[in-house]
Amino acid sequence: MKQKVVVYKKVPEDVLMFLSEKFEVIYFKNLEDRKDSNFIQELHTAHGLLGSSLKIDKELLDHAPNLKIVSNISVGYDNLDIEELNKRGIQATNTPGVLVDTTADTIFGLLLATARRMPELDFYVKSGKWNGTKNEDLFGVDVHHKVLGIIGMGSIGKAIAKRAHFGFDMDILYHNRSRNEQVEKEFNAAYCELDELLKTSDFVCLMTPHTPETDKMIGEREFHLMKDTAIFINGSRGKNVDEAALIYALQNQQILAAGLDVYEIEPINKDNPLLKLPNVVALPHIGSATKETREKMARLAAKNLAEGLAGKVPLNLIK
Numbered sequence: 001m002k003q004k005v006v007v008y009k010k011v012p013e014d015v016l017m018f019l020s021e022k023f024e025v026i027y028f029k030n031l032e033d034r035k036d037s038n039f040i041q042e043l044h045t046a047h048g049l050l051g052s053s054l055k056i057d058k059e060l061l062d063h064a065p066n067l068k069i070v071s072n073i074s075v076g077y078d079n080l081d082i083e084e085l086n087k088r089g090i091q092a093t094n095t096p097g098v099l100v101d102t103t104a105d106t107i108f109g110l111l112l113a114t115a116r117r118m119p120e121l122d123f124y125v126k127s128g129k130w131n132g133t134k135n136e137d138l139f140g141v142d143v144h145h146k147v148l149g150i151i152g153m154g155s156i157g158k159a160i161a162k163r164a165h166f167g168f169d170m171d172i173l174y175h176n177r178s179r180n181e182q183v184e185k186e187f188n189a190a191y192c193e194l195d196e197l198l199k200t201s202d203f204v205c206l207m208t209p210h211t212p213e214t215d216k217m218i219g220e221r222e223f224h225l226m227k228d229t230a231i232f233i234n235g236s237r238g239k240n241v242d243e244a245a246l247i248y249a250l251q252n253q254q255i256l257a258a259g260l261d262v263y264e265i266e267p268i269n270k271d272n273p274l275l276k277l278p279n280v281v282a283l284p285h286i287g288s289a290t291k292e293t294r295e296k297m298a299r300l301a302a303k304n305l306a307e308g309l310a311g312k313v314p315l316n317l318i319k
C-alpha cells in the first residue's frame with residue numbers, strides 16, 4: 001500500500017504528479033485553519049506532510065501518530081517545533097539555496113524603494129499631486145557608497161552583500177555569532193559587534209532566522225543606538241524585532257525609515273500603526289515569491305519528502 005502524504009499548500013501540477021506516482025496524496029490547496037476537521041482527520045493516517053507556515057507543534061502532532069516527515073516549503077523553519085519532532089523521530093526538512101537570489105533581490109529592492117521613497121512617490125504621481133518642479137520635499141537619500149550593516153550574514157545575507165558591494169559600492173559591515181572569512185575577502189565586509197554595527201550603519205538589514213536567541217533582538221535599545229538617519233530593513237522574521245519599539249522609533253525620528261517584508265503577526269492587522277507611517281515601505285512577506293523560485297522550492301520540498309519516506313536521509317534534513 002502507498003504511504004500517505006498530506007499537501008497543505010498550493011503546489012505546481014508537476015509536483016503533485018511526482019508525489020502521486022509514489023504516494024497517496026491528499027491535497028488541501030489552501031488550508032487556512034490548522035484546526036480544519038478534514039485536515040485533522042487526514043493527519044491521523046498521514047506519513048508525510050508538505051507545505052509551509054503552518055505551526056507544527058505537539059498539539060498538531062498528537063493527531064499524526066504515523067508521521068515520518070514534515071517537509072517545509074521555506075528556508076525558515078520557526079513554524080516547526082524541532083525538539084518535539086526529534087522526540088518523536090519525525091524528520092523535518094526545508095528549502096535552502098534555491099530562493100537565495102530571489103530573496104536577496106526583494107530585500108535589496110526594498111532597501112532601494114525605502115531610501116528613494118518609491119511607493120510614496122508612485123502614489124504621489126498617480127494621484128495627480130505632481131504639479132511643481134521644485135520638489136525638495138520628495139528627495140530621498142543615497143544608497144550607493146553608504147554603509148550597509150547586515151545582521152545574519154548567511155546565504156541570503158551574502159547575496160545581499162554581493163549586490164551592495166559590486167552594484168552600489170557600499171561598505172559592508174556584518175554581525176553573526178561566527179565570522180565568515182569568505183565574505184570578508186569577496187565583498188570586503190568587516191565583522192563587528194552588534195552595537196558597533198548599529199551605531200555605524202546607514203542601512204541596517206536583519207537576516208537572521210527566528211530562534212529563542214534572536215527573538216526581539218532589535219528593540220528599544222538597538223533603535224536608540226542607530227543613527228537618526230538610519231534605514232532599517234527587516235527581511236527575516238517579524239518576531240526578531242520588538243515591533244512596538246520599531247513603531248516608536250519611526251514615530252519619534254529615532255531612525256529615518258523602515259522597509260519591512262515581515263511582521264510580528266502575519267497577515268499584519270489592518271490597524272497596525274506601521275501601516276499609517278509614510279516612512280514605512282511594507283511588503284506582504286514576498287521575499288522568495290516569484291513563480292520560478294516558488295516552483296523550485298516546491299520541487300525541492302517534494303524531493304526531500306520522497307527521500308525521507310524512502311528511508312533515505314533527505315538532502316535538506318534539519319539537524
Ligand SMILES: NC(=O)C1=CN([C@@H]2O[C@H](COP(=O)(O)OP(=O)(O)OC[C@H]3O[C@@H](n4cnc5c(N)ncnc54)[C@H](OP(=O)(O)O)[C@@H]3O)[C@@H](O)[C@H]2O)C=CC1
Nearest residue numbers: 076152153154155156176177178208209213235236287288
Ligand atoms: N522574507 C522572506 O520571504 C524570507 C525570509 N527568510 C528568513 O531569512 C532567514 C535567513 O535565511 P538564510 O540566509 O537562508 O539562513 P542562513 O542559515 O544561511 O543564515 C542565517 C545567518 O544568521 C546568523 N545568525 C543566526 N543566529 C544568530 C544570532 N543569534 N545572532 C547573530 N547572527 C545569527 C547565522 O550566523 P551564525 O550561525 O554564525 O550566527 C547565519 O549567518 C531565514 O531563517 C528566514 O527566517 C528566508 C527566505 C525568505
Ligand SMILES: O=CC(=O)O
Nearest residue numbers: 073074075076288
Ligand atoms: O520566509 C520564507 C522562507 O523561506 O523562510
